[in-house]
Amino acid sequence: MRKSLIFLPAVPLAVATINASMLEIRKVMRWGREQGLPADLGLWDQEDWHEAIVHKASQVEGAKTVAFHVTAIRRLRQLAEVITGISPFDDPWGDETAEAIGAKEYDEDVPCKDTLATPSIPPETWWPLLRGAWTYIHTFAPDIFRWRNHFAQQREPRPDTPLSTSARPTPAENTDTLLEEWLSAPGNAVPVHEVDYQNTKAGTPMWTALSKMVTSGRTMNIFGSNNTSSRPQKRRAIVLAAIGEGRVAIATAGVGRGKGSTAPSYIAPGTGPGVTQEQLDDDVRRWLADPSTLVPVHTTDDHGKTGEPIWAMAARMIWGPPPLGAHRKRYAKRFDPRQRTGAARMRLLRQAVAAGRGLPVDLGVGVGWRAYRLECRDAAHIQREDGTSEPWRTQISAIELTFELHMLRAAVYVFVSALTLMRDSEVQEIQRDAVRTYFGSPAIVSRKTKMDPARPELHWWIIEPVAEALAVLEELSWHSTHLFVALAPPTGKQTHTEPGIQSEAEIDFFINGVNTIAHQHGLAKIPPAHVRSHMFRKTMSQLAGREPDSEIALGLQLKHAARRSFANRTTQAYAQMDASWAKEFDTELQQAAARKLVDLLRGRRQGERVAVGPGAARLHAGLDKVIATIDNDPQLRAQIADERVEEALLADEFPNLHLGTVNHCMFDAPQAECQDELPEEQRGLAPLIGACQPARCRNSTITRAHAPYWVAEEDDLTALSKDPRLSPPNREAVFVRLADVQRITRALEEEGTA
Template sequence: MTTAAAFQSLPSQTIPDGTPVFGGHRNLIIGAEVPLFGQAGYWPGDCLRRPANRVKSAWRATFPADPLWNLRTREIAFGMLNSSHKILRDAGLFFRAENWGLSSVRVMCDKMRLIAVWAVKQKMPHDLAAWAADDWQDYLDHHALTCGTSTLANDVLTIRRLLEFAPLLTGGGLLEDPWPGKSAAEVADRTFLGEVTTPSIPPAIWWPLLRAAWFYIEEMAPQILERRDRQTAAVAESTGTRRQTHHARDTDAKLAAWVQEPASLVPVHARDFRGYPAGTVMWSTLSLWLTDGISQGVFKAGRDSERHQMRRTMVQRLVDAGRVRPVTAKDGRAALGDIAHPARGRNRRPDELDVQVRQWLADPANRIPVRRENSPHGPAGEPVWLNLESRVFGTVTRANVFTSGTARTRQRQQWVREAISEDRTDYIEDGDLEHALRMVRAACYIFIAALTLMRDSELQEIERNSVVQHFGSPALASRKIKHDESRPRLKWWIIEPVAQAVAVAERLSWHDSHIFATLAPPSGFLPEGTRGRAGFEAFRDIDFFIENINRTLDRTGLEAIPEGLVRPHMFRKTMAIITAQQPDGEIALGIQLKHAARRALANQVTAGYGRIDENWRKEFDNQLELAAARKLVELLKARRQGEPVAIGPGAARLHAGLDKVITAMDSDPHLQAQIADERMQVSLLRDEFAQLHFGTVNHCLWQASTAECQNQLPAEQRGKQPLLGACQPGKCRNSVLTLKNAPYWIAEEGDLRDTLRRERLSPPRRESIEIRLAEVQSITAQFATLEGGL
C-alpha cells in the first residue's frame, strides 16, 4: 500500500498553487490579502466580512494534517468557494454561482479532518475507489457513538462531496454514492438510535429566565448605565489633562521629519545590556521620545503590520548609513532630549504613585467609591480599589496600586480609609461595574433571542437604529447569514418590550454600529482606525446570567432558575414550539423563521421545528386547564348569589362543583381573606374542574362513562378524550350551557323557523326540521332562567 508520505509534495493536477481561493462575485475587503490555493495549513477569511458572532480564529478553513487528505480537502474547498470558476467548468462541473460560503467550507474541512484521522488509524486505502460502501458506514457507526443525527447528516453530505467533486480531485474521488436513493437525514436516522430532536428549554427554566431578563432590562439597566456614565464622567474630571493618547499618523509624521534631519542620530547600545548586544537600536527609547512618553511599542518587532515594518525600515536606513550614537542605557533618554512622563499607574516609581494618591485625596471634590452592600468582591463599606485606581490615575489597567499586598499598598489603603467621609463617599451597589454591565448585556440578548426567533448570527448583526416599521408593525432589521452569501437585510416582527430591550442594548454598546459588542472599547493606544470587535460569546453570558440570578435571589426577589443547559439556538426552538400552538402558528413561524422564502420545503421544516416536545406537552395541558378555570371565575361570582348559572344535562354537576369551591373559600379563614384574589379562585376552580372543556355551543364536563360521543367510536378507542364532532348537547350528561352559548342556539332556532316557512319542503325534510326545532327550543326555553354566566 502506498504511504501518505509519498503524496506529501504532490501538487494538484487541476488547480495551480498560485490561484486565489476567493474570487467570483464576492465582496472582498479592499487591500486585504487573499489566500492562495498553495497555502496548505489554512485559508484565513480576512478578505471577507466576518460575522459579528465569529472570532477571528474561527473565520478560516483549516485542513487535515495528512498530506493526501489535505490536498483533497483543499480541492473541494476551492470548488465550493468558486462554484462557477473556469477550472470547474473545464473539469465538467457546473454549479449554481456562489453556492457555498466560508462557513460551509469551514464545516466541511472540520469533517474532513475527522475522516482523515479515522482513515489513517484504520489504514484505509488511499484510493477512494477501493473503499466499499460498508467502509463509509463503518465510519458513520464509529462517529455515531459521540454525536447526534444532525452531525451525522453533515458527515453524509461531506462524504458525498468526494463524489460531487470527483472530477476535480487529484487521484479521483468516489465512484458511486455509498447510500443511493437515501437522503442524508435518512442515513443519519438509520445510523443513530437516539432521539432525533433539537433540544428546547424546559418551561421550568424558560419562564423564570425571561422574567429575570425583563427585570434587568426594566428595573436594573437604568441604574447600572447611569452609574457607568457617572463613573466615566468622574474619571474624566479627576484625570484632567493627564489622560493622553497618541495617534499613528502623528507618530509617522514626527518620525519622517526626524529621519530627514541631517543631525539626527539613532541611539544604539554602547555595550551589551540585558541580552541586547552592543550596536542594537534602543527601540523603546526612540518610541518613548516619538510619543511623548506614552508608548514604547511603535517599533515593536512582534507586530507584523506594514506600519511597524515601515517605521523600523526608516530607522534601519540611518543605521546602515552609519548615523548612530552609541550611548549607555542610563543615558539613553538624554540622547534625544527631554521625554515627558505622563501620569500612569504602570511602570512608575512608588514614591511618585504615593505623591499622586495623596494629592488626589487632598482635593475634597474627589469622591471615593465605596461598596454599599456585601458582595463576593468585598464587604460593605470597603473602597472599590480598582474603581478608585481608575479615578486617580485615569487608567483601567490593573496595576494593583492599592492591592498588591506590599507595605506601600497597605499604607495607601490606610490613607484612603482615613479620607472617607459621608460627603466624599460615592456608594456603589455592586463593586464590579463590568459584572453588572455584563448582566445587562446578557439580559438584552436573552430577551430579544426568546421573542424574535432570530439565530445567534442574526442577533449579533443587529446594528443601531434597526427598529423599523414593516407592513405597519414594528420590526427589527438585521442580516441573514446562514445559507445566504449575499447577507440580505431582513426584518423580524417584534413587540414593544423587545424594542425597549434593543434600546437598552444600544445605550450599553460603545460600538459605532453594532448593539452587541465587547464591554470595553478598544484601547486608546491601538493604531488609529481600530474599531474593536463587535459580537461576543453568547453562551458564556447566558451561563453567567443564570448563575448570578440564582446567587442574588435574596436581594432581587426573583425566582430561582433551575439547573439545565441553555444555549442560543434553543431559544429559537422553544419559541417555535410556543408559537406553533396558536391558530395559524405554522404560517407565522414560516415568516418569522424566514422559511417562507422557500415554501416548497418550508412546510416540513417549520412543522418539524415547531413540533411540541415532552418538555412543553405538560405545560400546554396546564395552560388549557388554567384558561378554562379563568372562564369559570365569572360563573363563580354569579353562583355566590344562589342563582343557576348553567342549564343542560350536566348543569347539576357544574352547580355542585361551584358550590364546593365557594364552601371551601368561606370555611377557610386564609382563603376567605384572599377571596378577591382571582389567582386563588382560578387555582381552586382548576383543581375542581380539571376535565372541563369549553366549546362554542356548549361546554363538556368530561367523564368517559357518561359521554354520548364515545358511542360513535370503536371499543378500543373509547374513554380517552371528548369527540367534539359527535357531541349531543341536549342529551349527554356531561353537557352544560351558559348564556355565552345562547346566541348560537337562538340563531339556529331562527334559521329553523325560516326554513319551515318554505312551501316546497318535502315531507321527510320538514319532519326532520321540526324534530330538530323541538330539541333546540327545549334548550332555548331554559336560557330565560339564567341570570348570569359565560
C-alpha cells in the same frame, strides 16, 4: 482541483457547515471501524453505505438530520480524488435527492416525518430566564450605564493633568502644521542664546525650548540634527527664516553654567501658576462634600495600615489618573505628610474616615483602584419575596461593573433571540438603527445568512420590549456598526475589531450569573438546563403556534420558503408542541377555567341556576360542594374575598373542565359522546372537539355567556328549514338539529337567570 476535474461553487461553504460535515464523516469512519470495514472509505460496497445510513436513522430524530448525513458523504465523494487515503467511489444513491433518502430511511412506518430533533426549552427554565433578562434590560440598565459613566471619569485624565514629554508622539505632518501656526501667531518669537555657551554660539536658537513651546510639551526634539529624515532640516530653515525677519527673543543668562536665565521657557499645564495649592485643596473638599463619597482604606495587613486611607487611590478618584514621566512625583506629593499642604489634605481624609466614611478595599486582589466600591444610593428598587422593596445594589466596584455589563449584553441576546425567532447569525448581524417600520408594524432589519450567499436584508417583526432591548444594546456597544461585540474596544497592540460573540458562552454566563446573584438582585433562580440559540426558535414557535392562523405568520417570521401562501411543513414542525409544554398549557387552562368559574360560584351562592344542559346538575353539585367547603372552614370563610382561594378550590373540584365557545365540557371519558368516534385504544385522553354533541353529552353545560350563539343558530336553522330547495333527508336532518338547539334555548328562557 481543476486537474482532478473538481469544480466547486464560487461562493464557499460557511465554516460552520464544513465543520458539521467533518463531524459527520468522523461518525461514519467510527461506525465503519466498529463493523470491521476497510479504513479506505472508497473500498466500501454500496450496501455498506446503505447500512451506514440506516444506522444513522436509528440514532437521530428527524429525516432532515439523515439527509444532512447523506450530503456530507456526497461532499466527501466529490473530493475523494484529492484526499489522501480515500479511493474514488461512485455515489451510492445515484440521482436520488438527500431529502428523499432521509425521508425513506428514517422510518417509513411513521406517517408524519415533519418533526424536529431540536428540543424546546423547558417551561420551568423558560419563564425565569426571560423574566431575568427583562429585569436587566428594563430595570437595571439605567443604573449600570450611570455607574459606567462614573467609573469612566476615573480613567479619563483631568484637564489639569500634565502630559509626559514622552507621551503620545505627534505625527510629522501635524508637527509641521503646529510649527506654522506657532510662527504665524503675532506674539511668538524664537528664543536665542545671548552669549556663547559651551559649544553653542550666541544667536543660536534654543531648539529644545522651542520644541516644547510648539508641541505643548509633547516632545523636545522636532529639530533634532541626528534625525535621518529631511523634516528637521526643513523646520530649522523655517525657524532661521523667521529669525531673519526679526522674530527673535534674546535669552539673557549669567556667565558660566548659564544659571539665572530669563529666556522664554515652556511651562507644562498643571505644574505652574495654573494649578495652585488652594485649587487642590478645593478639589479635596468638593470631593468630600458629596455624601455618597467613601474614602478607601486598607484592610488588615502586616504593616499596621489597617484603616489608613489608601492615598494613591484617593488621589486618582479626586484628580484622575497620575501623569507619566517627571510630573508623576509632583502628583504623588499632593498627599505628602512632609509638606504642610499635603498634611492638611491628609487630615481631611482621616477626619472623614473617623466619621464613619471609610471603605475597606482589599488590594490583595491586585486590581488597585478598581476594587473601590461606589455607594449606590439611587439604585432601582426591586420587590423581594417577603413583599419588601429594596435597592438591587447598595455598592458596586469597577470590577463588579464589568460583570454587570456582561450580564446586560447577555440579557439582551437572550431576550432578542427568544422573542424574534431569529437565528444566532441573524441576531448577531443586527446593526445600529435596525428598528424600522415594516407594513405598519415595528420590525428589526438584519441579514439572513443561512445557505444564502446573497445575504439579503430582511425584516423580523418585534414587540416594544424588544425595541427597548436593542436601544439598550446600542448604548452598550462601542462598535461603529454592529451591536453584539466585545465589551470594550481593542487597546494597545490589539487590532481585532470584528463583531460577534460566542452565543453558547453568553447564554451559559447569563444563567450561571443569575443563579449566583439571584438572592441579591431579587431574581428567580433558573433551573439548570441545556439552552442554546436554536432552541429559542423552537420554543417560541410552539408558543406562537397556539394562536389562530399562526402558521402563515410563523413561516414569515422564521423565514421559511414556501411555494404557496401558506407556511410549509417545516413551520408546522417548529410549532409542534412537546410534552413539557403541553403539561404547562394544561395547567394554564385549568387555572383559566377556575377563574371563569368564580363568577358562576358567586351566582350559585345567591341561589341561581347558573347553567343548563345535560351536565348542568353535575356543575351545580360541584359548585355547591365548594361553597360548603368554604362555609364549613372558618379560615377559608375569612378569606372569601380572596379570589385565589376560590380559584384553587374550583381547580381541584373541576380538574378536567374545558372552556368552549358554545359550551363548557366537564370531561369524563365514560360519559363523553365524542369518544364513541375514536378507536378503543385512543379513548379517554382528551375531548374530541369536532365530534362534540353539546345538546346531548352529559359532560356539557351551557351558561348565560353561551346563549347568543345558541339563539343565533336557532334562527339560522329555522330559516334553513323553510328553504324549498332542501331535499327531504336534508330537511329532516335540519329539524333534528333544530330540536336539539331548541332544547337548550328553551331551557335558557325558562331558567331566566341561568
